[in-house]
Amino acid sequence: MTHTYGSVLEAIGNTPLVRLDRLVRHHGCEGTILAKLDHLNPGFSKKDRAALGVIDAAERDGTLVPGQTVVELTSGNMGTGLAIICGIRGYPFVAVMSKGNSPERARMMAALGAEVVLVDQLPDSQPGEVSGADLAEVDRVATELTQARNAFRADQFRRGGNPGAHEQTTGPELWQQSGGAIDAFCDFVGSGGTLAGTSKFLRAQNPGIKCYPIEPAGAAVIAGQDVVKPEHPIQGGGYVMGDLDFLRGLHWDGFLQVDADTARQTTRDLARLEGIFAGFSAGANVAGALQLLRGAHRGQTIAVIICDSGLKYLSTDLFA
Numbered sequence: 001m002t003h004t005y006g007s008v009l010e011a012i013g014n015t016p017l018v019r020l021d022r023l024v025r026h027h028g029c030e031g032t033i034l035a036k037l038d039h040l041n042p043g044f045s046k047k048d049r050a051a052l053g054v055i056d057a058a059e060r061d062g063t064l065v066p067g068q069t070v071v072e073l074t075s076g077n078m079g080t081g082l083a084i085i086c087g088i089r090g091y092p093f094v095a096v097m098s099k100g101n102s103p104e105r106a107r108m109m110a111a112l113g114a115e116v117v118l119v120d121q122l123p124d125s126q127p128g129e130v131s132g133a134d135l136a137e138v139d140r141v142a143t144e145l146t147q148a149r150n151a152f153r154a155d156q157f158r159r160g161g162n163p164g165a166h167e168q169t170t171g172p173e174l175w176q177q178s179g180g181a182i183d184a185f186c187d188f189v190g191s192g193g194t195l196a197g198t199s200k201f202l203r204a205q206n207p208g209i210k211c212y213p214i215e216p217a218g219a220a221v222i223a224g225q226d227v228v229k230p231e232h233p234i235q236g237g238g239y240v241m242g243d244l245d246f247l248r249g250l251h252w253d254g255f256l257q258v259d260a261d262t263a264r265q266t267t268r269d270l271a272r273l274e275g276i277f278a279g280f281s282a283g284a285n286v287a288g289a290l291q292l293l294r295g296a297h298r299g300q301t302i303a304v305i306i307c308d309s310g311l312k313y314l315s316t317d318l319f320a
Contacts, residue, residue: 007088012048012081013169015040017177017303020286022273029293032301033286034178036170038308039278043080043112045308046170047156050193051081053165054154055089064152069094072154073142075130075190075236076105077308082154083112094151096142100130101235104312117141128316129231156191163197163246170194171201174303180205183300184292186212186256188284189222189244190237194305196246202303210253210297214288216260222247223255233260233316234280236307254296256288263287264318267310271319277310280318 005011020033038046058064069092072082079095086093095114097106100121110116119138125131146153156162174182185202187195192213199211213222216238218229232238267283270276282305289302310319 008042009052009085009088011042012052013041014173017174018274018276020270020274023269023286024290024293026269026273027290029290030299031293031297033289033293034174034182034301034303035274035276035282035286035306036174036303037276037306038170039276039282039306041081043077043084044311045077045080046194046305047077047308048081048084049165049169050156050162050191051078051085051154053161053168054156054159055082055085055091055161057159057161057164058152064091066090067092069149069151070154071096071142071146071149071151072156073097073135073138074156075101076109076312077236078154078156079109079114079116080105080112083109083114087113091152094145094149096138096145098130098134098138100125100127100134102128102313102315104315108312117145126231128233128235130235131230133230156193158245162191162193163200166194166197167201168197170305171198174198175202175205178301178303181301182206182209182303184210184212184253184297185303186214186285186288186292187305188214188234188237188258188281188288188307189247190281192244192246196250198305199250212254212256212288212292213247213252214256214258214284216284217257218259220255220257222252223257233318234258234263234284235313236279236281256291258284258287258291266290267318270306271310276306278306279308279310279313281307
């Protein structure tokens with residue numbers, strides 16, 4: 001039987017779940033890593049889910065009205081998802097992004113119809129390494145644009161549609177596709193929406209599932225550590241924000257840190273050994289899962305998200 005979608009929005013979610021057996025063997029570990037291929041979403045990232053969740057919720061409660069401009073701070077992935085959704089539903093969209101993020105992201109958002117506003121990094125920041133201070137400057141510009149244009153701020157760090165999308169889609173998909181055979185879930189924290197929403201659903205099915213945030217080594221604020229290295233190349237997360245709304249009141253079974261070199265090499269291993277061409281944060285997720293298999297979860301099953309596509313990093317040193 002054939003089936004067609006009314007728009008590409010219906011193609012968001014229901015991504016494959018793949019075993020990383022070759023990579024696990026290569027690293028000398030025992031157990032299973034299940035990787036959810038969210039880089040296969042229409043916007044090439046897991047943020048398509050959050051973007052759709054935020055817009056759907058805002059339409060339902062009337063905080064977004066027909067024809068209103070949407071503004072959002074982004075490292076590129078949330079902005080790409082919003083560009084797709086806003087283009088189809090008729091909302092002008094303004095993406096505000098640091099120049100420290102890879103230019104592929106800005107070009108993709110512009111091609112999808114977004115107005116892209118690029119914000120200079122602070123004088124002591126390095127290209128390709130967006131710090132918390134850089135993100136604060138992007139937030140300032142996005143706030144000013146929202147006020148000036150009487151726009152709707154998608155605000156992925158605070159809108160409940162973000163974790164809600166993962167609680168309603170990512171978590172259930174992982175549970176169904178794995179047959180409930182998951183011992184742990186770990187995720188590199190950006191807004192915290194994926195970790196919060198997915199963990200909430202999985203724990204509701206089985207309270208014994210362990211859940212872990214992943215942060216950059218040297219900037220593990222959620223773990224309560226001092227920040228000694230705020231700059232890092234893992235775009236889209238680790239912004240040294242210790243007050244992420246979605247993580248308040250949630251319990252974690254431990255805290256994982258991954259350094260840039262390990263995330264980079266694991267991302268390359270994903271491509272070479274598993275044929276999965278992904279971005280930095282996917283490498284961080286798999287590296288975190290390998291840590292768990294070497295420790296308390298030896299021989300068990302760890303679920304992770306492949307957050308975005310390696311196509312968004314071709315101008316960086318990720319695959320150099």
